[in-house]
Amino acid sequence: MTDRIETHLGTTEEGQMAQEQANTSTTASDVAATSAEDSDAVRTSGGDPDDLNPVIIELENVNVYYDDFHAVSDVSLPIREREITAFIGPSGCGKSTVLRCLNRMNDLIESARVEGGVNYHGVDLYGPNIDPVEVRRRIGMVFQKPNPFPKSIYDNVAFGPKIAGYKGNMDDLVEQSLDRAALWDEVKDKLDESAYALSGGQQQRLCIARAIATSPDVVLMDEPASALDPIATLRIEELMYELKAEYTIIIVTHNMQQAGRVSDRTAFFSVDIQDDGERTGRLVEFSETATLFTTPEKQETEDYITGRFG
Numbered sequence: 676m677t678d679r680i681e682t683h684l685g686t687t688e689e690g691q692m693a694q695e696q697a698n699t700s701t702t703a704s705d706v707a708a709t710s711a712e713d714s715d716a717v718r719t720s721g722g723d724p725d726d727l728n729p730v731i732i733e734l735e736n737v738n739v740y741y742d743d744f745h746a747v748s749d750v751s752l753p754i755r756e757r758e759i760t761a762f763i764g765p766s767g768c769g770k771s772t773v774l775r776c777l778n779r780m781n782d783l784i785e786s787a788r789v790e791g792g793v794n795y796h797g798v799d800l801y802g803p804n805i806d807p808v809e810v811r812r813r814i815g816m817v818f819q820k821p822n823p824f825p826k827s828i829y830d831n832v833a834f835g836p837k838i839a840g841y842k843g844n845m846d847d848l849v850e851q852s853l854d855r856a857a858l859w860d861e862v863k864d865k866l867d868e869s870a871y872a873l874s875g876g877q878q879q880r881l882c883i884a885r886a887i888a889t890s891p892d893v894v895l896m897d898e899p900a901s902a903l904d905p906i907a908t909l910r911i912e913e914l915m916y917e918l919k920a921e922y923t924i925i926i927v928t929h930n931m932q933q934a935g936r937v938s939d940r941t942a943f944f945s946v947d948i949q950d951d952g953e954r955t956g957r958l959v960e961f962s963e964t965a966t967l968f969t970t971p972e973k974q975e976t977e978d979y980i981t982g983r984f985g
């Protein structure tokens with residue numbers, strides 16, 4: 676099992692030019708979800724443990740540095756399959772930094788250094804034989820600002836699979852991906868038009884279609900709706916809810932109502948100010964979303980969600 680995953684994630688030259696979120700035709704079903712060991716490092720309240728979805732990604736004592744700056748301290752957290760996990764907390768507490776650890780996106784920041792374990796299906800993503808390009812194909816990402824390629828709507832979706840050598844019917848794959856991203860009906864008659872001709876909300880759904888075009892396991896979203904109007908935001912939230920039937924989603928959001936509406940579990944991060952003025956982020960509390968917002972365990976969480984801090 677472990678060998679199989681390491682083979683899949685192993686070093687390959689192919690596809691180096693793929694964008695971060697260009698995924699392969701390797702399907703997630705190649706990876707049987709057998710890493711169901713329940714090893715919550717942080718309180719996960721409520722529910723019968725036997726009913727919990729299996730853990731797909733486990734962070735173990737993750738510390739992140741930018742050069743000498745200790746940005747995030749000692750985060751341990753299980754992410755469960757086919758759930759939506761929200762990261763909330765004040766600006767600068769390390770939400771984006773931790774999210775980027777989950778698909779080795781911090782590798783692209785020269786000063787960044789990640790310590791600790793990030794286990795995906797039980798395999799350490801920072802292990803010696805792991806290819807970060809392959810990791811990013813399996814664990815896709817959608818950014819705050821919609822960032823379609825300067826290409827047609829069709830080519831935006833087809834780009835990743837094409838680079839990965841997808842052998843199936845590309846038209847069908849493009850339609851299916853756009854349909855899953857709830858965009859097909861709006862664009863089916865103008866697939867050859869530039870992606871830039873779409874509205875911001877449509878562009879963001881196109882980026883989601885692009886991210887899921889080659890069946891990633893996990894989709895990371897860093898404030899995916901913060902640049903959108905309330906109606907487009909609602910559309911993205913509905914879409915996330917639909918997508919979680921097939922994907923594991925982790926969303927960073929500043930919007931606590933949004934975290935409350937869409938997520939199953941919420942991780943609340945905060946910042947400690949050290950003696951030398953350094954601001955280091957840490958995980959304060961991780962619980963089922965309903966619990967975190969109604970009966971948080973920590974006073975700090977309560978202060979934040981009731982608006983007394985942050």
Ligand SMILES: Nc1ncnc2c1ncn2[C@@H]1O[C@H](COP(=O)(O)OP(=O)(O)OP(=O)(O)O)[C@@H](O)[C@H]1O
Binds near residue numbers: 764772
């Ligand atoms: N590329 C970088 N180089 C150096 N320091 C960075 C870099 N990215 C983030 N940091 C620092 O790491 C800390 C955590 O930043 P991060 O962007 O993860 O926070 P965040 O919780 O996502 O904040 P926001 O809500 O404002 O997006 C901050 O002090 C930030 O200044």
Ligand SMILES: [Mg+2]
Binds near residue numbers: 770771
């Ligand atoms: Mg951020």
